[in-house]
Amino acid sequence: QVQLQESGPGLVKPSETLSLTCTVSGDSISSYYWSWIRQPPGKGLEWIGYVYNNGYTKYNPSLKDRVTISVDTSKNQFSLRLTSVTAEDTAVYYCARPRIVGNTSGAFDIWGQGTMVTVSS
Amino acid sequence: QSALTQPPSASGAPGQSVTISCSGTSSDVGGYNYVSWYQQHPGKAPKLIIFDVSKRPSGVPDRFSGSKSGNTASLTVSGLQAEDEGDYYCGSYAGSNTVVFGGGTKVTVL
Numbered sequence: 469q470v471q472l473q474e475s476g477p478g479l480v481k482p483s484e485t486l487s488l489t490c491t492v493s494g495d496s497i498s499s500y501y502w503s504w505i506r507q508p509p510g511k512g513l514e515w516i517g518y519v520y521n522n523g524y525t526k527y528n529p530s531l532k533d534r535v536t537i538s539v540d541t542s543k544n545q546f547s548l549r550l551t552s553v554t555a556e557d558t559a560v561y562y563c564a565r566p567r568i569v570g571n572t573s574g575a576f577d578i579w580g581q582g583t584m585v586t587v588s589s
Numbered sequence: 590q591s592a593l594t595q596p597p598s599a600s601g602a603p604g605q606s607v608t609i610s611c612s613g614t615s616s617d618v619g620g621y622n623y624v625s626w627y628q629q630h631p632g633k634a635p636k637l638i639i640f641d642v643s644k645r646p647s648g649v650p651d652r653f654s655g656s657k658s659g660n661t662a663s664l665t666v667s668g669l670q671a672e673d674e675g676d677y678y679c680g681s682y683a684g685s686n687t688v689v690f691g692g693g694t695k696v697t698v699l
Contacts, residue, residue, distance in 0.1 A: 503688075512592065512692040513627075513635065513678050526686040529590050562634060567646070573623035574680050574688035575640035582634055 470494040472563045472580035480557075480587050486550040490563030490580060497521055497544045499569045503576065504537060504548045506559040514559075518572060519546050526572070553587045560584050593618065593679055593691035600697040601669045609694045611662040611679030617689050619660035623682035626655055626664045629693075630675045639664060666696070674698045 476488035490502070504516040517527035519537040527535050536549040550557060560582040567577035594612040601607040611618065611626075618624055624642045627635035637646055639655040642662065652667045662681070666673050679691040 501686075505690075513680070513690040514592075515680075515688040515690060518686060528687065567637065567640060572686040572688075573621070573625075573641075573682045575623070575625040575637060576627075576635075576680075577637045577640075577646060579634035579636075 470565065470578050472565065472578060474561060474563050474580045474583040476583060476585070478584060478586060480553055480585060481589050482554055482587055483552055486548070486553050486557060486585055486587070488548045488561055488563075488583065488585070490546050490548075492544045492546075492565075497539060497541055497546065500565050501570070501572050502537075502539065502546045503564045503566070505562045505564055505576070507562070507582075508556070508559040515574070516548065516550075516561075555587050558585065558587045590683055590687060590689055593681060593689055595677075595679060595691040595694045597692075598695045598697065600699055601666075602699045603669055603671065605669050606665055606667045607669060607696060608663050608665045609677055609679075609696070611664070611681075611691050613660050613662075613681055613689070615660060617681040617683040618657065618662050618679075620684065621682045622657070624655065624657055624662040625680045626653075627678045627680065628673075628675055629678065635678060669698050671698050 498521045501518040539546040563580045564576040565578040626639035629635045643655040683689045
């Protein structure tokens with residue numbers, strides 16, 4: 469079955485860049501809109517953005533000036549970069565896949581286990 | 590793009606029903622039939638339990654049901670069981686290939 473696995477540093481210094489990768493196994497990265505979603509400690513979910521296999525991206529307007537999501541089809545991976553991080557970017561970061569090919573309606577049925585990223589000096 | 594509004598908590602005794610609301614605007618909940626609901630247990634990733642307002646993925650019990658009226662969506666859990674305790678989040682398509690989530694509701698089984 470399809471599995472997603474996030475990887476990357478668990479600690480990032482303020483003003484630096486957060487970088488995470490999601491590895492997709494059990495399915496091709498083609499045809500879906502792959503997403504990053506985050507959850508600050510004790511708070512709700514926040515959608516960060518999508519990437520498609522052709523490189524098309526769409527971002528949360530509140531983050532779009534700092535975020536880049538990219539895809540590497542040869543490695544079946546997609547990645548997140550968030551620049552100029554502050555303590556408010558401390559969160560569990562999830563990668564997720566919607567339930568339908570080519571769909572951006574937001575029903576995510578496959579999630580990674582999540583990775584905690586703390587922003588602190 | 591503002592977060593959808595959910596009550597912070599809800600509770601019910603075993604066997605009873607609990608309903609959680611999710612309020613948005615005509616630009617998200619009210620504008621599309623693309624509301625989804627997620628169940629999250631501590632330390633776990635969210636699990637999709639409702640999509641397209643009222644549809645259940647395979648394997649989700651029919652005790653979970655969803656509906657929508659205007660700019661507000663609702664999730665009802667009937668016949669509450671101990672394992673239903675957890676956090677519940679709504680999400681909605683918000684146009685232009687964007688998604689917005691709610692702040693979450695903690696459900697307690699008394």
